Amino acid sequence: MFERPKTLFAVAVALSFAVSKFSGGVNPYYYDIILSIGINIILAVSLNLVNGHTGQFSLGHAGFMAAGAYTAAAFTTFVPPHHIATTLFFLLALFAGGLAAALAGLAVGVPSLRLKGDYLAIVTLGFGQIIVVILQNIDAVGASRGFSVASGYTNFFWTYFFAALTVYVIVHLVDSTYGRGFLAVRDDEIAADAMGINTTKYKVVAFTLGAFFAGIAGGLYAHFKQFISPDGFDFFKSVDIVVMVILGGMGNTAGVIFAAVLLTILPEWLRTVSGCTFLPHWLRDVAQNRMILYSLLLIVLMLTRPQGLFGDARLFRRTPKFKKP
Amino acid sequence: MNPLLEIRDCTVRFGGLKAVSELNFAVGEGELAGLIGPNGAGKTTVFNLITGVYRPTSGDIRFAGKSVVGRRPYRITARGIARTFQNIRLFASLTVFENVRAAFIMHLSHGIFHALWRGPGFAREEARIDAQVMELLEIFHLGEARDALCKSLPYGDQRRLEIVRALATRPKLLLLDEPAAGMNPTEKQELMRLIRFTQEKFNIAVLLVEHDMRVVMGTCHRIAVLDYGVKIAEGAPDEIRKNPKVIEAYLGQEEPAHA
Ligand SMILES: Nc1ncnc2c1ncn2[C@@H]1O[C@H](COP(=O)(O)OP(=O)(O)OP(=O)(O)O)[C@@H](O)[C@H]1O
Ligand SMILES: [Mg+2]
Numbered sequence: 001m002f003e004r005p006k007t008l009f010a011v012a013v014a015l016s017f018a019v020s021k022f023s024g025g026v027n028p029y030y031y032d033i034i035l036s037i038g039i040n041i042i043l044a045v046s047l048n049l050v051n052g053h054t055g056q057f058s059l060g061h062a063g064f065m066a067a068g069a070y071t072a073a074a075f076t077t078f079v080p081p082h083h084i085a086t087t088l089f090f091l092l093a094l095f096a097g098g099l100a101a102a103l104a105g106l107a108v109g110v111p112s113l114r115l116k117g118d119y120l121a122i123v124t125l126g127f128g129q130i131i132v133v134i135l136q137n138i139d140a141v142g143a144s145r146g147f148s149v150a151s152g153y154t155n156f157f158w159t160y161f162f163a164a165l166t167v168y169v170i171v172h173l174v175d176s177t178y179g180r181g182f183l184a185v186r187d188d189e190i191a192a193d194a195m196g197i198n199t200t201k202y203k204v205v206a207f208t209l210g211a212f213f214a215g216i217a218g219g220l221y222a223h224f225k226q227f228i229s230p231d232g233f234d235f236f237k238s239v240d241i242v243v244m245v246i247l248g249g250m251g252n253t254a255g256v257i258f259a260a261v262l263l264t265i266l267p268e269w270l271r272t273v274s275g276c277t278f279l280p281h282w283l284r285d286v287a288q289n290r291m292i293l294y295s296l297l298l299i300v301l302m303l304t305r306p307q308g309l310f311g312d313a314r315l316f317r318r319t320p321k322f323k324k325p
Numbered sequence: 326m327n328p329l330l331e332i333r334d335c336t337v338r339f340g341g342l343k344a345v346s347e348l349n350f351a352v353g354e355g356e357l358a359g360l361i362g363p364n365g366a367g368k369t370t371v372f373n374l375i376t377g378v379y380r381p382t383s384g385d386i387r388f389a390g391k392s393v394v395g396r397r398p399y400r401i402t403a404r405g406i407a408r409t410f411q412n413i414r415l416f417a418s419l420t421v422f423e424n425v426r427a428a429f430i431m432h433l434s435h436g437i438f439h440a441l442w443r444g445p446g447f448a449r450e451e452a453r454i455d456a457q458v459m460e461l462l463e464i465f466h467l468g469e470a471r472d473a474l475c476k477s478l479p480y481g482d483q484r485r486l487e488i489v490r491a492l493a494t495r496p497k498l499l500l501l502d503e504p505a506a507g508m509n510p511t512e513k514q515e516l517m518r519l520i521r522f523t524q525e526k527f528n529i530a531v532l533l534v535e536h537d538m539r540v541v542m543g544t545c546h547r548i549a550v551l552d553y554g555v556k557i558a559e560g561a562p563d564e565i566r567k568n569p570k571v572i573e574a575y576l577g578q579e580e581p582a583h584a
Contacts, residue, residue, distance in 0.1 A: 006443065169441060176440035176447075177454050180419070180427040187416035194376060194410075196402035196431030196494050205437070251418075 009168045016160035031156075035224050037264045038159035039217050042166045044244035044260040045253060046213035049170050051242065052251035053179075054206040055186025057117055060108065060124030061214050061241045063131040064101040066233035068215025070141055072097030073149045073222040078140075090153040094162075094219040101215025102208045104131070109207030113200055128238055135230040146229030147222075154224035162220060166213045171253050173209075182206060183251070236291065243294050247301060249308025259309065266290075327390055329354045329530050330375065330406075330498055335384035337374060344370045346554040348384070352498065352530050357520070359533045359545035361565075363574055366551040368534040369411055372500050376408050377401045389497070403431055407496035409487040411503050411534075415475040421486055422471040425458045428493035458493070464526075465489050465519065480507040485519070492523065498530045499523070505537045513540055520544050542566065550574065 026034070047061045075093035084092075104127075112123045136144040173179050181202045184192035192199050222228050244263050248256030267290050273279065274287040286292060301309070328351035335348045345367045352358045360368050373379045375386060377398040386393050393401050416424050439447040462468045465485050470478060475486060484504050491499055501520070505513050517540055524531050535541045541548060542562040550558040550565060552574040558565060565571055 172443065173437065173440050176435075177426055177429055177451060178433055178436060178440045180423060181430050183419060183423075184416050184427045184430075187418050188414045190378070190398075191410065191414035191416065192427070193398040194378075194402060194408055194414075195428040195490065196399050196407075197427070198397075198399050 012164035020157035042217040060128040062237035063128030064211040064214035065218035068097035068101040068218030069222040071100035072219030097219035098215040102212040105211025359548040362551035367554040405497035407491035408500035
């Protein structure tokens with residue numbers, strides 16, 4: 001099925017387009033969840049490139065998302081649209097957001113790539129918090145009061161177009177001889193180096209590309225919620241995305257997509273549970289606090305299935321048998 | 326003519342410990358050379374110096390006429406030095422095939438954009454790499470195991486797979502760190518044959534670190550002996566076997582074991 005990646009991508013895009021034609025009548029509550037799912041797929045799949053495939057533990061994905069969200073929002077707010085088509089204007093804004101996030105990724109990535117494991121996690125976490133603090137102090141974008149975005153350009157089609165693009169890029173990047181480098185870096189950096197693989201370059205590519213897509217997701221988010229505030233991109237948002245990657249199985253794209261869907265719906269479902277008056281009080285309290293549940297979920301998962309729900313099933317990976325064209 | 330690899334007055338210190346001391350050693354093109362010595366003599370450290378994992382405290386290492394000191398390991402590999410590891414370092418989550426394929430990255434003409442676009446050039450190159458990986462695996466009798474996870478292979482096969490992976494980088498010099506460790510006598514015989522065959526077929530030089538004397542003596546034309554980081558002897562296998570200093574160095578180590 002994945003032998004024809006371009007066809008597959010085209011099908012996904014056509015499907016998003018077709019579905020978007022019928023999304024007018026959908027209940028706004030569900031529409032909201034459906035767009036959130038798309039955005040979370042972009043976030044989780046792009047973080048998976050860094051944390052899953054390349055084995056670097058980044059805790060700053062929400063920071064890159066923030067960089068993209070604010071850049072894209074500032075773009076549509078402050079740049080006069082002149083006479084270009086709205087769609088093009090929106091795409092330019094998203095691209096600017098992705099670019100800003102990628103630059104941030106480069107800026108954090110290059111100096112911190114000597115760090116391993118926990119140290120890298122701490123540096124990226126600190127970076128995420130720095131972004132939040134900086135944003136809290138820029139008056140032009142509303143500082144800690146938040147930033148209202150006038151235009152709600154984000155729709156079903158563009159959300160799922162970029163979700164498909166993210167999946168396409170990351171799956172096919174990794175699934176090539178070139179892409180074995182990411183996995184080699186994850187498995188054994190010293191051996192990778194000794195096999196002539198430029199490990200630093202691979203880590204920088206993973207960081208920058210991961211951040212780029214997080215920035216796109218941020219831009220989509222800003223023009224979907226039409227209101228963004230710095231605390232929306234704090235440490236907890238990063239943890240949300242990390243949980244999706246771990247739950248889906250590090251490096252397993254299909255699993256991570258599934259986890260992104262699951263963990264977007266779960267909080268909504270929990271909200272329903274916590275509203276059910278016939279349930280015992282303690283249960284409603286637990287349901288109300290999703291961080292407690294996530295922690296429990298992770299502990300149980302690590303004890304029973306450390307490889308993630310789907311582990312090595314790797315629906316998107318196969319040993320390729322390329323035929324001569 | 327200049328030798329392929331030349332180690333000149335190399336010293337490396339770890340704190341107060343001189344792991345290698347004023348070492349002079351050379352390997353010629355296409356030569357089968359051996360490096361032996363008791364445990365902790367500094368053999369692996371010499372490999373780490375040559376491949377850029379450690380930097381010598383003083384001295385120079387030249388490969389094909391140019392110094393490699395201070396180069397990053399992947400650049401040294403690109404110049405034509407490949408190695409295996411004493412404590413096997415395969416890519417654990419990858420299959421046998423993928424392990425070898427990863428070592429082809431260095432010679433790729435395509436990059437990110439080809440991998441994404443997947444035009445005919447990309448498919449052609451991937452098909453060529455596929456065929457070359459399989460050819461190498463077949464030579465080393467690992468073709469059958471292509472889709473097995475490398476972790477699941479028996480110890481001896483893992484060591485051979487490491488050699489295949491190193492060869493995939495197309496080296497001029499191959500460094501083998503105790504390739505016979507954990508092999509049974511039949512596998513050792515086969516390994517010796519393979520080392521000689523590799524050297525002839527690919528016309529590369531091999532530097533072999535090995536504790537099994539029969540393997541070293543049976544493969545190498547010239548052997549250097551290290552003891553506490555100092556080279557105490559160098560010569561043909563027969564000379565080394567009779568050298569009193571070498572016997573002493575090994576006796577000093579092995580006597581307690583026999584007692
Ligand atoms: N990174 C390091 N830091 C400190 N000491 C080291 C380091 N690497 C090696 N050594 C020391 O250098 C000495 C030589 O070690 P090396 O591993 O090179 O020995 P070897 O000859 O390969 O031994 P073996 O036959 O056991 O593999 C040992 O005393 C070892 O403890
Ligand atoms: Mg050693």
